[in-house]
Amino acid sequence: MLDSRRNVxxxxxxxxxxxxxxxxxxxxxxGLFVSFMSGNSTRMGVSLAQGxxxxxxxxxxxxxxxxxxxxxxxxxxxxxxxxxQPWVLLAEASLLAVAALCHTVGVSNAAVAAMVLxxxxxxxxxxxxxxxGLGLTYVTGALVKVGQLLAAALTGGARWAWLPxxxxxxxxxxxxxxxALAYHWINLGAIWFAAGAALALGAIVAExxxx
Numbered sequence: 001m002l003d004s005r006r007n008v009x010x011x012x013x014x015x016x017x018x019x020x021x022x023x024x025x026x027x028x029x030x031g032l033f034v035s036f037m038s039g040n041s042t043r044m045g046v047s048l049a050q051g052x053x054x055x056x057x058x059x060x061x062x063x064x065x066x067x068x069x070x071x072x073x074x075x076x077x078x079x080x081x082x083x084x085q086p087w088v089l090l091a092e093a094s095l096l097a098v099a100a101l102c103h104t105v106g107v108s109n110a111a112v113a114a115m116v117l118x119x120x121x122x123x124x125x126x127x128x129x130x131x132x133g134l135g136l137t138y139v140t141g142a143l144v145k146v147g148q149l150l151a152a153a154l155t156g157g158a159r160w161a162w163l164p165x166x167x168x169x170x171x172x173x174x175x176x177x178x179x180a181l182a183y184h185w186i187n188l189g190a191i192w193f194a195a196g197a198a199l200a201l202g203a204i205v206a207e208x209x210x211x
Contacts, residue, residue, distance in 0.1 A: 019175025035137035069120020089202030096195035
């Protein structure tokens with residue numbers, strides 16, 4: 001799926017967006033994540049071992065919301081076919097805007113829920129109907145591919161095939177830095193920037209489809 005400059009650029013922009021939102025969520029939740037469900041799963045397991053039922057329940061709730069968001073994204077893909085990407089991004093932007101509005105009216109738990117749903121949904125941007133997609137809100141798989149493709153390059157394979165996956169990782173890290181800085185500046189109000197970015201990306205993708 002990272003087979004063109006257009007797809008690499010869009011994937012990196014979305015990975016940066018995910019890092020931005022996750023950085024905000026991590027600070028707000030005190031160590032839980034809104035996009036990195038492996039981390040939440042580990043936290044849940046540790047909390048269960050320690051008898052910390054409230055933290056275990058919180059982590060499980062985040063995982064469940066993420067799965068619901070991923071399912072919602074897939075439903076958009078199944079219903080929209082070739083024009084799925086702008087619709088997925090519009091739905092993501094709407095959820096992030098809802099999160100920001102919830103924060104504005106003082107309902108922070110609902111804001112976090114909307115953020116998690118948006119992150120799950122984002123992973124459908126590169127999904128093809130009936131198949132898997134490209135993970136955009138987590139980069140463990142991308143780093144595995146970096147290592148594998150580097151090994152392939154050293155043994156006669158494509159010389160730079162590993163680079164797009166490394167860029168995905170770098171974009172997520174850069175986004176999380178920006179998210180952390182924005183959170184320290186304006187708390188969950190920083191989600192407004194994420195909503196605007198998702199909407200702008202949706203508009204750009206829609207325009208490229210119609211060209």
